[in-house]
Amino acid sequence: GENVEQHPSTLSVQEGDSAVIKCTYSDSASNYFPWYKQELGKGPQLIIDIRSNVGEKKDQRIAVTLNKTAKHFSLHITETQPEDSAVYFCAASLPYGGSQGNLIFGKGTKLSVKP
Amino acid sequence: DGGITQSPKYLFRKEGQNVTLSCEQNLNHDAMYWYRQDPGQGLRLIYYSQIVNDFQKGDIAEGYSVSREKKESFPLTVTSAQKNPTAFYLCASSIQADQPQHFGDGTRLSIL
Numbered sequence: 289g290e291n292v293e294q295h296p297s298t299l300s301v302q303e304g305d306s307a308v309i310k311c312t313y314s315d316s317a318s319n320y321f322p323w324y325k326q327e328l329g330k331g332p333q334l335i336i337d338i339r340s341n342v343g344e345k346k347d348q349r350i351a352v353t354l355n356k357t358a359k360h361f362s363l364h365i366t367e368t369q370p371e372d373s374a375v376y377f378c379a380a381s382l383p384y385g386g387s388q389g390n391l392i393f394g395k396g397t398k399l400s401v402k403p
Numbered sequence: 404d405g406g407i408t409q410s411p412k413y414l415f416r417k418e419g420q421n422v423t424l425s426c427e428q429n430l431n432h433d434a435m436y437w438y439r440q441d442p443g444q445g446l447r448l449i450y451y452s453q454i455v456n457d458f459q460k461g462d463i464a465e466g467y468s469v470s471r472e473k474k475e476s477f478p479l480t481v482t483s484a485q486k487n488p489t490a491f492y493l494c495a496s497s498i499q500a501d502q503p504q505h506f507g508d509g510t511r512l513s514i515l
Binding site: 292294297320322324329330331332333334337377381386387388389390391393394395396 | 407409434436443444445446447448451453459461493495497499500501502503504505506507508509
């Protein structure tokens with residue numbers, strides 16, 4: 289079945305620097321890759337997503353890139369701010385049958401942005 | 404405001420007791436999901452429902468049960484058969500399967 293690996297598990301950056309989180313997936317037929325931000329005690333919030341027919345997507349300071357050949361996708365946050373500090377999760381969708389659309393999640397990256 | 408409401412925020416279970424976690428959405432979404440989150444872990448799927456009156460087991464369904472009698476409601480029961488129920492439980496919904504999922508703010512279940 290699908291497996292999603294996420295790295296690094298923790299990331300500390302200075303305010304204003306960029307942060308990059310990487311995920312790899314195992315099933316080449318997966319076609320949808322969302323990223324979620326989770327703050328302490330809250331549910332995950334969808335921040336950006338990409339489908340397999342697109343190589344890159346940007347939304348202000350956040351971007352996601354997808355390399356289908358290598359089966360990996362990355363989250364890029366530029367000009368980081370202290371409020372970006374949170375746990376970030378990547379996910380990949382199951383592409384087949386009755387479980388189509390179900391998500392397999394990575395184990396998360398705890399991002400700390402130091403003022 | 405449209406959204407997903409989970410209640411209660413905190414729940415305590417005694418040994419041998421069943422407890423039910425509530426999940427309600429007013430987004431008119433067809434699909435709903437229950438996940439379990441343990442410290443330092445990703446989210447693991449317990450049950451999902453792509454349409455009212457139908458639901459399927461996820462990866463870790465043992466010791467849990469659900470119902471989907473109404474489109475807007477998808478309650479999760481943690482039964483006494485679940486020997487390690489302490490976790491953060493998250494409910495999500497999407498317009499339909501294979502569309503973006505949106506989450507509630509979770510219920511934290513602990514053992515007394």
